[in-house]
Amino acid sequence: MGLARVHSRALQGLQARPVTVEVHLANGLPAFTLVGLADTEVKEARERVRAAIAHSGLEFPSNQRITVNLAPADLPKDSGRFDLPIALGILAASGQISEEALTHAVFAGELSLGGELRPVRGALAMALALAREPVPALLVLPPGSAEEAALVPQARVVRARHLADVAARYRRERPASGEDGGWSTVAARTPAAPLPGPDLAEVHGQAAARRALEIAAAGGHSLLLVGPPGAGKSMLAQRLPGVLPPMADHEALEAAAVASLAGRFCAADWGRRPISSPHHSASAAALVGGGSPPRPGEISLAHRGVLFLDELPEFPRHALEALREPLETGRIHIARAAWQVEFPADFQLVAAMNPCPCGWLGHPTRACRCSPEQVARYQGRLSGPLLDRIDLQVEVPALPATELLQGPGGEPSAAVRSRVMAARERALQRQGVANQALRGQALDEHASADAPARQLLQAAATRLGWSGRAVHRALRVARTIADLAGHGAVQAADVAEAVQYRRALAAR
Template structure:
């Protein structure tokens, strides 16, 4: 029978559903038809497959070729089906044995020379393979994609560089090499060090608290005070990623083809320009793709010049900041991406930037300053845990010799505080729910009175109340205290913004 059946994987959001590639050869006028809801890239594979088979010195059958990509209602996109289609044609025409085809999940884009090119989402494929019930299939992937796919424990990945190499493997003539997992590098040395930032002790303290509890931060100050320097060094004080966190982060980056395997277990740092659109930030498109907030999953999203972003763009951050995920709905598709990012934002205090500067006179009117600050809505500000001032340093402070703490020293305290949180609640303080807050963030009488007085005086919302408790709990964890005191609440109150 001139029929061959192979297995591949599609991409649908974070999932990689199985696709059965059925190739049938029949008598009749020569033709080549692909069915099963293929996108344009898949339809164009006919020409790539024909040229690759002929270049590899195989015979392209002059028969009626029908390729079915099942299930029929799942859209298929990309060049990932080139390799299984080519192998199916060779197997159906008797040029390749069919006996071992069912043992593998195969994906790869073919060049006209028969060489294999990398595909998007290889890590997502093996991630789903490891989760599936039943016998685990091995994967055959292009060399560049096999490296990231092998990061998932318990999966077998074979790396191939050409169609001929895969055919030799399936024929039993020359087996493909099994891809070995890569070792994580020391990512702590890849970030600039905090010791390079002079002064700004209060801002450094706030960022240490933010790193320890996974809190979001908004820094405000004149230009040139070190806001961007502090943000770029923030990832260097974050705890080392767990294997599960690293896999989730790498799988999302792999969907966009943006995961370099040599940066395995390095926390992502995303810094989109202020001209970015809402879709670029949260994701979207006719085929839903992850946006910057998802690409920053388990890492840092740095928004510099926050008021310069379009207000509608900033408003899309509201729900993900609370829920930790984003659901993108389109007429025919829906995709949910995780978005547990840590927001670090920076802004000037006024349009000219010099409001409150010790040596520059601000040229802005009160109305201009208010209009500038109102570009950031109150509901969004309410969702940001900490608001800090980064003042301009005087020349004598810049030239003074200081023994600044290194990122490694700060990270030790951050990791100790995270260990406290892991033992107590198995999550960061920023992710605590209302019931968990009642259990783990109990205040003494003085602390409770202080917080209630602040609520009345500044008109704080219930959300602000909870976030102050979370920041206070983190401050206590940094001091390795089991209970929260009024001093912890007093410091947490300093990091709220009381005017808008």
């Protein structure tokens, strides 16, 4: 009769909750029972663990009653991350390895039937949780997951390739010392600088849209591009990450941790602003997250980056309406019967749409086939509350072939990014946040406008029937324009330009 405890972690959103894997061996009818609110994937660990122990040259106690408890019992557990700690608990309870040595480490990893360790989701989240503790515990992970966790500077990470390698480190007759190919310490990694993305110099013409893109990048504003097919809307949106300021280390860790939860982490993308481009058939759950257990959606995968929604009116109405709350708060709270999780969703929205169903409304050479009712119905798929939350609404007209083929290239992304960084730095020194995040009293204090600017903004809001939210958003855009120009206070010219960026649909 034996009892052993092994430490692991369960994911709940971006939080990695401590889990104690308790294994009890007793005489009686042979059985393998797993309790503790385990999902189907976790319960299937019984067969994987049995085969992995047998194929690793170790002894599985098949003639005893095995009870595995994943504590706390009210915390849901999912995925195959508990295969390794369950196997180690069985080996410790049967006296094949030392239980005392296991108490100073945290284990996670999926086992193959042959005993090889396979990567698991959320390695970065586990490493971040352990790094916050006063004395970070040793984190033992499979290849792939270990390199990912080593991106956290304070983490102590070991890479293990096989169950036999882990068991060899904790055998009673062989203390863990030295290193070999199957068990090795992974030093803290310093990722290489990200490769440059698409350059804004490749976009010919479209001076107004390029200016709006620069303003959006400087202030963190959302952007809607309206124009006929082939005008360059997608090209502009895909080049927005290249003009945004570089990511800070904590921002890169947050974005990488969310990608790790979804199994999309790639070391080559470290430090690069993410851009998420879901298809217009995506459901609301795909956008905001969901499922059981809840997984991050596209808005969370675009955290600290760009969410690009092409063909905006073609998205389901309820999916677009689900964006309203995270656009304001930068977070999304998902509530299910057994789960309550919160994911970060501080993204910059860039959307693109045609002006009408056929796409040729306002085109200089092609005639539009749509009736006014069809145009109104098509544009009416976007609700007023959603449009209110989009700061910049810009028309992207069709360009003549001569300008596309013979016109000079645009300004490169590096030059635009230098101005964006200077404007963003002015905002951060003044108020500590980007202009898009100004709220309430902070907006009144830091987005102060002179008398002519206030009069112009009031006249525009009255004439165009703006809501209070639209007025405040236009004032934030004007504050960003003033930062790009180096103005201390918002001037009338800044307000006039900001007003023009909210009329792409209203003017039709």
